[in-house]
Amino acid sequence: MPIALRTLDDGAWISVNDSRQVSVSDVWTLSRGVFCDCEPAYVLLEGFFDADVDGRVVVTGAVGQCLECGTRDTIERLPVGRMVDGAFCPYDPECVQWGVEPDGERS
Amino acid sequence: MGTDVEQWKDELYGTDIRDEIERFAEEGWESIPDDEQDAWFERFKWYGLYHQRAGQESYFMMRIGPPSGVLEPGQFRRIVEIADEFSRGPAENPEFGNGWIDVTTRQAIQLHWIRLEDVPEIFEQLEDVGLSTVQACGDSWRNIVGCPVAGKDKHEHVDAETLANELHDTFKKNEAHSNLPRKWKVSVTGCDEGCGQGDINDLAFEPAEKEIDGETVTGYNIRVGGGLSRNEPRLARDIDVFATPDQAVDVAGGISALFRDHGDREDRYNARIKFLVDEWGPEKLRETLQVEYVDFELHTAGDDLRESYSYNAGEADGKHDHVGVHEQVDGDYYVGLNVLVGRIGVDDAYDLADAAEEYGSGEVRLTQRQNIIFTDVPESNLEELRSEPVLEEYSPDPHPFQRGSIACTGTEFCSLSIVETKNRQVRFARWLKENVELPAGVENFHIHLSGCTASCAQPQIADVSLRGMKTRKDGEPVEALDIGLGGGLGEDPQFASWVAERVPADEVPGAIANLLENFAEGRDSEHQSFREFVAERDDEELADLIEPEETEYDDPYMHNTKRTWYPYAEDDDMDASPAPARADGTPITSDD
Numbered sequence: 255m256p257i258a259l260r261t262l263d264d265g266a267w268i269s270v271n272d273s274r275q276v277s278v279s280d281v282w283t284l285s286r287g288v289f290c291d292c293e294p295a296y297v298l299l300e301g302f303f304d305a306d307v308d309g310r311v312v313v314t315g316a317v318g319q320c321l322e323c324g325t326r327d328t329i330e331r332l333p334v335g336r337m338v339d340g341a342f343c344p345y346d347p348e349c350v351q352w353g354v355e356p357d358g359e360r361s
Numbered sequence: 362m363g364t365d366v367e368q369w370k371d372e373l374y375g376t377d378i379r380d381e382i383e384r385f386a387e388e389g390w391e392s393i394p395d396d397e398q399d400a401w402f403e404r405f406k407w408y409g410l411y412h413q414r415a416g417q418e419s420y421f422m423m424r425i426g427p428p429s430g431v432l433e434p435g436q437f438r439r440i441v442e443i444a445d446e447f448s449r450g451p452a453e454n455p456e457f458g459n460g461w462i463d464v465t466t467r468q469a470i471q472l473h474w475i476r477l478e479d480v481p482e483i484f485e486q487l488e489d490v491g492l493s494t495v496q497a498c499g500d501s502w503r504n505i506v507g508c509p510v511a512g513k514d515k516h517e518h519v520d521a522e523t524l525a526n527e528l529h530d531t532f533k534k535n536e537a538h539s540n541l542p543r544k545w546k547v548s549v550t551g552c553d554e555g556c557g558q559g560d561i562n563d564l565a566f567e568p569a570e571k572e573i574d575g576e577t578v579t580g581y582n583i584r585v586g587g588g589l590s591r592n593e594p595r596l597a598r599d600i601d602v603f604a605t606p607d608q609a610v611d612v613a614g615g616i617s618a619l620f621r622d623h624g625d626r627e628d629r630y631n632a633r634i635k636f637l638v639d640e641w642g643p644e645k646l647r648e649t650l651q652v653e654y655v656d657f658e659l660h661t662a663g664d665d666l667r668e669s670y671s672y673n674a675g676e677a678d679g680k681h682d683h684v685g686v687h688e689q690v691d692g693d694y695y696v697g698l699n700v701l702v703g704r705i706g707v708d709d710a711y712d713l714a715d716a717a718e719e720y721g722s723g724e725v726r727l728t729q730r731q732n733i734i735f736t737d738v739p740e741s742n743l744e745e746l747r748s749e750p751v752l753e754e755y756s757p758d759p760h761p762f763q764r765g766s767i768a769c770t771g772t773e774f775c776s777l778s779i780v781e782t783k784n785r786q787v788r789f790a791r792w793l794k795e796n797v798e799l800p801a802g803v804e805n806f807h808i809h810l811s812g813c814t815a816s817c818a819q820p821q822i823a824d825v826s827l828r829g830m831k832t833r834k835d836g837e838p839v840e841a842l843d844i845g846l847g848g849g850l851g852e853d854p855q856f857a858s859w860v861a862e863r864v865p866a867d868e869v870p871g872a873i874a875n876l877l878e879n880f881a882e883g884r885d886s887e888h889q890s891f892r893e894f895v896a897e898r899d900d901e902e903l904a905d906l907i908e909p910e911e912t913e914y915d916d917p918y919m920h921n922t923k924r925t926w927y928p929y930a931e932d933d934d935m936d937a938s939p940a941p942a943r944a945d946g947t948p949i950t951s952d953d
Contacts, residue, residue, distance in 0.1 A: 265630070266776040272398040273395075274776075278779070279779040279780075280923070298831040300813065301814075319830075
């Protein structure tokens with residue numbers, strides 16, 4: 255089943271099937287090396303780009319800043335949720351996330 | 362392949378959207394197909410309707426844009442009546458109640474909690490008095506900003522009001538310019554104080570003089586590619602063009618068409634003309650304009666008036682805003698009233714409309730500092746006007762902390778914002794007024810709070826720049842602000858440098874108090890302005906002067922306000938949201 259996936263409003267949202275599902279301004283917890291050297295890194299996401307589906311996992315590029323060390327950078331292919339029976343189930347930003355490699359395997 | 366937005370615009374955009382809005386309004390919110398919502402909400406922006414953020418589905422922000430912020434007699438009252446009838450939400454705001462108007466930094470008015478079903482009637486009521494929401498949002502000519510006292514002002518050099526109106530009349534509902542790669546912000550300045558703020562616009566007309574065929578002609582120098590958004594602020598670049606008043610519309614049309622044809626439609630983040638000017642440089646832009654888009658020889662730039670610019674300049678002599686009582690060229694007065702963070706409750710707004718009609722001509726003009734101006738007040742009416750109770754709050758002589766405060770919409774309604782802004786800025790101003798003494802001689806002190814890098818509150822051009830952020834405090838994520846210093850317009854405009862980052866929001870008033878104390882102690886003399894004091898120091902020194910600390914200031918918005926359906930609701934949980942709702946306000950549940 256095709257999924258309509260896009261970023262909206264200057265990257266403020268990830269829209270899945272015309273429903274705004276993932277918002278900027280949440281603090282995501284990322285493991286060391288995904289974004290910076292902090293362990294874990296608490297990263298404020300300020301904008302999304304290039305939302306995509308990798309298997310069942312919805313991934314996105316994001317611009318963010320680490321709240322501890324201040325690193326401001328982009329992250330590619332951050333998993334933000336997954337599709338289950340055609341419905342989007344968002345991941346909890348407070349749970350530690352890993353990056354997704356282009357081949358779909360988690361690093 | 363173009364973006365989704367480009368595809369939607371190709372399919373249907375511009376004035377064709379009106380019929381679709383009318384159809385959906387007639388059939389109700391639920392008639393918008395689920396799988397077409399993103400497309401329709403993008404298109405609705407062209408008619409000034411912006412779908413509110415998650416948790417507030419089916420409600421819209423409506424923007425009304427009068428050129429140069431000039432509301433003719435009767436227009437302000439009509440907007441207040443519309444706000445009173447249609448702009449009521451399901452919960453109260455603790456500072457502003459329920460039902461208000463917001464004056465914006467682009468001299469427009471925004472209303473919230475608008476239901477789609479009411480839009481046709483609102484359009485009718487607006488059009489009845491000559492107002493419109495056309496192109497107030499979306500990828501086109503936005504509201505044209507400019508000197509709000511044009512035609513009345515002793516500082517006027519060239520007639521900015523006429524040009525702003527000509528541009529408005531030419532480029533609104535103009536099919537050739539309806540679908541641009543991105544928003545298009547135009548400013549017309551006619552005065553020697555620089556109150557059009559052209560430096561931060563895509564296209565700026567600046568007052569100038571030029572010797573042509575032995576005669577001195579007044580007109581405009583042209584700058585292109587300014588803007589503050591997305592951590593990529595740019596000052597508009599001088600393209601070495603002078604336009605006579607007769608040429609100005611053609612030059613504007615040429616540059617707009619150039620942007621239409623050469624702007625980046627593949628990547629919306631790179632679409633604004635500031636990035637095209639980065640890529641091409643002003644010389645290539647001028648050459649392309651000359652060869653492809655105008656059919657007359659462009660003049661080189663004339664002599665400008667920038668050395669006398671004082672608006673939002675921080676250090677120059679002259680007016681920094683329009684607040685106060687000022688004589689017009691005809692001997693009457695204009696009276697600039699302070700509107701803290703730009704928001705006016707409907708009851709106060711009715712009183713203000715009454716006062717404007719009773720003591721002035723009934724005109725109400727909007728400024729880029731979120732304030733309002735009554736024009737044409739005879740000298741004999743000034744005293745009585747000043748004694749009106751409503752002017753106690755909307756004062757022509759406000760405390761500098763209130764006078765200098767600007768705030769964007771924030772997480773109350775906006776999708777982009779990271780933090781709560783308007784109520785917080787009201788509380789900041791109140792606390793600073795009660796607890797902090799301004800150093801001697803400081804009569805203007807601008808604090809601009811923007812909820813994110815979109816910079817709608819123009820934070821980079823304030824004495825103290827505040828930008829929404831997050832940090833962790835006591836192990837928990839909390840709302841925070843980056844603090845910037847040194848920004849301002851004027852002859853030598855510059856953007857603030859962000860010297861302190863991620864300061865917990867409840868420590869910001871303490872930081873400003875300490876900064877001002879350090880300024881008072883460290884300045885060369887009482888004649889040194891804050892901007893001059895900042896310019897003499899590097900970022901490291903400045904960071905040391907900001908000492909964030911908790912004070913008695915209490916901040917009720919430290920939690921993740923974006924994760925609420927409405928930050929001030931008694932039960933603010935997303936699951937408690939009454940949205941989406943039908944026209945009568947009854948929630949539409951997922952079972953429906």
